[in-house]
Amino acid sequence: MGKVYRFFLKMHVGAPSKPIVDVGDKVKRGMLIAEPEGLGAKIHTSVTGKVVKVTDSFIDIEADEVQTKDYVKIKECSSIQEAVFEAGIVGAGGAGFPTHIKLQSKLDDGYIIANCVECEPILNHNIYLIEKEAAKVIRGIKYAMEATNAKKAYIAIKAKNLNAINALKKEIKDDSIEIKEMPDMYPMGEERAVIHQIFGKWLEPTQLPIEANCVVLNTETLYNIACAVEDRKPVIDKDITVAGKLKKGKGPHVLLKVPIGTPIKDLIDMYGGIDGEYGEIIIGGPYTGKAEDLDESYVTKTSGGAIVTIPLPEFKGKLGLLVCACGADEQRLRDIAAKMKSQVVAVTKCKNVVEVRGANKCLTPGDCPGQVQAVMYLKKQGAERILIANCNDCTNTVMGCAPKLNIPVYHHVDHALRTMDMPIPRRLPIDKK
Amino acid sequence: MSMSAEKAQKYLNEPAIVCCRTEEGTIISADNLEDPEIFPDLVASGLLNIPSNCLKVGEVLGAKLVKTIDALTPLTPDLLEGVKVEDTKKVEIPKDAKAVLKVNKKAGDVITLEDLENPINFEKLQDSLLINLTEDVLTVGEVIGKKLIVDAPALTTVKPNMLEGYIKEMEVNNMPQVTSQGTLRIKIAEGKGIDIELPLFAPQPLQVPQVKQEAVSVKPVEKAKEEKEEYQEKEIRRLVRKHYKITEVKFGPETKIEGTTLYIRENICQDALKVDNLVKDIKIDIITPDKYNTYSETIMDVQPIATKEKGSKLGSGVTRVLDGVIVMVTGTDENGVQIGEFGSSEGILEENIMWGRPGCPDKGEIFIKTQVTIAAGTNMERVGPLAAHKATDYITQEIRDALKKVDDSLVVYTEEFVQKRRPGRKKVVIVKEIMGQGAMHDNIILPVEPVGVLGGKPNVDLGNVPVVLSPLEVLDGGIHALTCIGPASKECSRHYWREPLIIEAMNDPEIDLCGVVFVGSPQINSEKFYVSERLGMLIEAMDVDGAIVTTEGFGNNHIDFASHIEQIGMRGVPVVGMSFCAVQGALVVGNEYMKYMIDLNKSEQGIENEILGCNTLCKEDAIRALAMLKTVMAGEEVKAPERQWNPNVKENNLELIEKTYNIKIERVENETSIPMSQKRREKYSTK
Structure with a gap:
């Protein structure tokens, strides 16, 4: 039996797409296999082969021995939005919002914001893509501008990524596109944080960027737009960063154009497999990624990373959880606490967390509202130590009070960053604030 | 030609360039890549232009080629997918960092480096109250390889009571207690190999604890032992040099020393002439500083005037030496041919001597310069130069005899050399390659008198096989150098008398200098390898941790020099080589063990400039060689040299050493500090 690729029917915001293939169907790389019903996106197979399983949530395709780079092209389209829709483009940064919807906005005096911040530590594939394909990313911005009638675009990118910035500068031919350099902080890449950084104004968590007269698109999404328009290529490949306890070195290793549906295990095996004992496999970045079962994980349109971490530190005591919208949610923190063998005695949220359509949102990402009450509450509930999920600024505030209350502090990204020998978030340096 | 996988591992940071046409879709492996060793030649010949965005070998291995490319195409990001963007940085945790567990460990687990936390986050973890780095937390170096006796989760600091083999010192100290009832109580918390022996009837019970303490502390505190005792210095032998000052040298009716005046018998040359029938003429010039600008035939040797006191053997006991005066051997054959090969230093003395080199006169000294004429054509035979030396030594011996009679009241100062061994330190041997091709290339090893005959x-007669001397034997004139190689790299007899590498190594508390091996350089290649293989076996038997191989000259003898290094290196012993190389003396042969080289060049142009001693081993070179050897022995890498000779490498290294050890290293001068001879102006001047 050949290798099986799995295509989830919900790799985007909206309803799951509806399969249009049946078991036994032969498919060719690039062929449409599922259509959206309502809000959603088209799904194409990344491999040539045979459909072996169709369920409500996924389609499994057994790949032929021989695979090609070629693909079945999407139809000739009359507009950019149509091409984007046909290509099944969704936000590749993680959220998966269908891009054709965003591009229906009319931004007569507005802006396209290219979100090239890639603020999750360890992940590196967006910056790498820019270094390699700056021209195509810029063309993607141009298409987005054309589609929305925006006169101006900003590229938000961390100032530390000099090579990427230089690569972009080389390709920017006029002043309709401008680079905005961002500080190296988490969560600088959050949509509203980017808008705040550029325009100095906070959107309400319920507001969409359109209310600031702009559309925010991730690096890879922009690249995919260019692919759809120029090459009539559907979204069938994904860039991803693989890192951590791997036999061939911890990386981060960047893989460009991994066929969607590829088992994550294959990527791990490319680097020699897992090196010894491990803690979790985080799919996504350390902050917002989730630990997943290796055998159940496949590359999707929004996969960002696969990080194999060292085991979590054991703490067989009472643990308090501090949930934040910018990092892990309660479920994720409970998951980590269980792996630490800790007893969760209390959970609280950062007071900036608001729930919007079932997801936690922060009122002012990267701008702390104060944490002392939350820490005191957890202590009062009997927590001997706390596990936090805050952004850099909030973590700094927690560090200002918890140790004084004699409460040791874990951060939910510690084990991932310690795996990589990267600095963990705690207090911010005073001079940078 | 492609590389092996092992080689690719070695060159992870070199540019990745395909060796042959490579098809789209190829997963790049070492087989596809060109050997980086040849890149410099390819670049120099214009066959290759390495772009700035060329990826490194380590980055491309395992990546997939997206289009078919031709041979010798540098791999750039646009040609590949699956490139590793960052080198997998190997994080070095310093051995003296505190040991904090990175992962959860169980009792019975042995701690490895990978189990320990990177110190970069210590401050934050401590700030978060997750760790507490107290005094008693052990260091990384102390815990690696140790077995845990308790379960310990990640982020636990490792302390002595968690490890097998560590007994709390307190318990050891207090352990045996003699109670008032007269019973002995011994409480052992943890321990291994404890051997307690008690006298059955202790008349005075209080003595007991004393005996036991040693027995109990068998294994526990290995580390404390290391730190406190470190190593023990063991004195092997001493050598005393009594210095007698000479301010004037005159001819007189007999050879004698009066006060600071040395008299040489007027008719001494008549007797010296009889020493060897190859000697056709001999005369003595007394060169005082005001005569430095006179002409001389080529300088064959510079020798100290020294003698052993009665009952002292060369290399120990007491040696008497005259200060302010040296013997200089010069000569030609009857046809006026200089006794020298590859350059000679005849000419105005002050234009041809690099003052102050270990093997040269110091400025201000008086030379007793013999000018010997030997039978025509014998300048290229062993007997010829030897005859010149023997005739000169006849004169020196008469001075030595006079020196033996001098009263101790004339001693101006006494110098003492102590040879020590330092068990526990890295054991190091110095190998000095000396010339032994015959003809004019020979040395006399271990004469009775310092630099006597x-x-x-002669090492040629000994088959040039390795001969071990003690450092003090070398410094006491154990080598009488007959060598007539190019003057600039030639080690005159005085060089051994003041050999800087031996002095530095002998006095370096960080190493254990075990001896100096002299090995000759025979003429014939098969003999060269015979000799170097013996050297290899000798080194193998010595069990040293490191070696330094030096050589004088360049060219032919570099064949043995390379072979010596190979023979030592292939036995797993780190080895540093020292030779004049620069431009003119560039190595003619090489091997994979010749990675750690010290160039002795001092000349401005990197050449044999025919100035006596210019490119010989000086203190600054000795310091560099030792620093390099210690670096290599510590397992650190030494950067590969640049392709072209670049004198800045040396300067950078010296500055690095000065900074590390916080010392000032004097740089010696070169030929630019002395007047330029007509010959040099014609032959070498490029300005």
Whole structure:
């Protein structure tokens, strides 16, 4: 039996797409296999082969021995939005919002914001893509501008990524596109944080960027737009960063154009497999990624990373959880606490967390509202130590009070960053604030 | 030609360039890549232009080629997918960092480096109250390889009571207690190999604890032992040099020393002439500083005037030496041919001597300069130069005899050399390659008198096989150098008398200098390898941790020099080589063990400039060689040299050493500090 690729029917915001293939169907790389019903996106197979399983949530395709780079092209389209829709483009940064919807906005005096911040530590594939394909990313911005009638675009990118910035500068031919350099902080890449950084104004968590007269698109999404328009290529490949306890070195290793549906295990095996004992496999970045079962994980349109971490530190005591919208949610923190063998005695949220359509949102990402009450509450509930999920600024505030209350502090990204020998978030340096 | 996988591992940071046409879709492996060793030649010949965005070998291995490319195409990001963007940085945790567990460990687990936390986050973890780095937390170096006796989760600091083999010192100290009832109580918390022996009837019970303490502390505190005792210095032998000052040298009716005046018998040359029938003429010039600008035939040797006191053997006991005066051997054959090969230093003395080199006169000294004429054509035979030396030594011996009679009241100062061994330190041997091709290339090893002739054995006669001398034997004139190689790299007899590498190594508390091996350089290649293989076996038997191989000259003898290094290196012993190389003396042969080289060049142009001693081993070179050897022995890498000779490498290294050890290293001068001879102006001047 050949290798099986799995295509989830919900790799985007909206309803799951509806399969249009049946078991036994032969498919060719690039062929449409599922259509959206309502809000959603088209799904194409990344491999040539045979459909072996169709369920409500996924389609499994057994790949032929021989695979090609070629693909079945999407139809000739009359507009950019149509091409984007046909290509099944969704936000590749993680959220998966269908891009054709965003591009229906009319931004007569507005802006396209290219979100090239890639603020999750360890992940590196967006910056790498820019270094390699700056021209195509810029063309993607141009298409987005054309589609929305925006006169101006900003590229938000961390100032530390000099090579990427230089690569972009080389390709920017006029002043309709401008680079905005961002500080190296988490969560600088959050949509509203980017808008705040550029325009100095906070959107309400319920507001969409359109209310600031702009559309925010991730690096890879922009690249995919260019692919759809120029090459009539559907979204069938994904860039991803693989890192951590791997036999061939911890990386981060960047893989460009991994066929969607590829088992994550294959990527791990490319680097020699897992090196010894491990803690979790985080799919996504350390902050917002989730630990997943290796055998159940496949590359999707929004996969960002696969990080194999060292085991979590054991703490067989009472643990308090501090949930934040910018990092892990309660479920994720409970998951980590269980792996630490800790007893969760209390959970609280950062007071900036608001729930919007079932997801936690922060009122002012990267701008702390104060944490002392939350820490005191957890202590009062009997927590001997706390596990936090805050952004850099909030973590700094927690560090200002918890140790004084004699409460040791874990951060939910510690084990991932310690795996990589990267600095963990705690207090911010005073001079940078 | 492609590389092996092992080689690719070695060159992870070199540019990745395909060796042959490579098809789209190829997963790049070492087989596809060109050997980086040849890149410099390819670049120099214009066959290759390495772009700035060329990826490194380590980055491309395992990546997939997206289009078919031709041979010798540098791999750039646009040609590949699956490139590793960052080198997998190997994080070095310093051995003296505190040991904090990175992962959860169980009792019975042995701690490895990978189990320990990177110190970069210590401050934050401590700030978060997750760790507490107290005094008693052990260091990384102390815990690696140790077995845990308790379960310990990640982020636990490792302390002595968690490890097998560590007994709390307190318990050891207090352990045996003699109670008032007269019973002995011994409480052992943890321990291994404890051997307690008690006298059955202790008349005075209080003595008991004393005996036991040692027995109990068998294994526990290995580390404390290391730190406190470190190593023990063991004195092997001493050598005393009594210095007698000479301010004037005159001819007189007999050879004698009066006060600071040395008289040489007027008719001494008549007797010296009889020493060897190859000697056709001999005369003595007394060169005082005001005569430095006179002409001389080529300088064959510079020798100290020294003698052993009665009952002292060369290399120990007491040696008497005259200060302010040296013997200089010069000569030609009857046809006026200089006794020298590859350059000679005849000419105005002050234009041809690099003052102050270990093997040269110091400025201000008086030379007793013999000018010997030997039978025509014998300048290229062993007997010829030897005859010149023997005739000169006749004169020196008469001065030595006079020196033996001098009263101790004339001693101006006494110098003492102590040879020590330092068990526990890295054991190091110095190998000095000396010339032994015959003809004019020979040395007399271990004469009875310092730099004498009598009693010594020529290394050529000994088959040039390795001979071990103690450092003090070398410094006491154990080598009488007959060598007539190019003046600039030639080690005159005085060089050994003041050999800087031996002095530095002998006095370096960080190493254990075990001896100095002299090995000759025979003429014939098969003999060269015979000799170097013996050297290899000798080194193998010595069990040293490191070696330094030096050589004088360049060219032919570099064949043995390379072979010596190979023979030592292939036995897993780190080895540093020292030779004049620069431009003119660039190595003619090489091997994979010749990675750690010290160039002795001092000349401005990197050449044999025919100035006596210019490119010989000086203190600054000795310091560099030792620093390099210690670096290599510590397992650190030494950067590969640049392709072209670049004198800045040396300067950078010296500055690095000065900074690390916080010392000032004097740089010696070169030929630019002395007047330029007509010959040099014609032959070498490029300005």
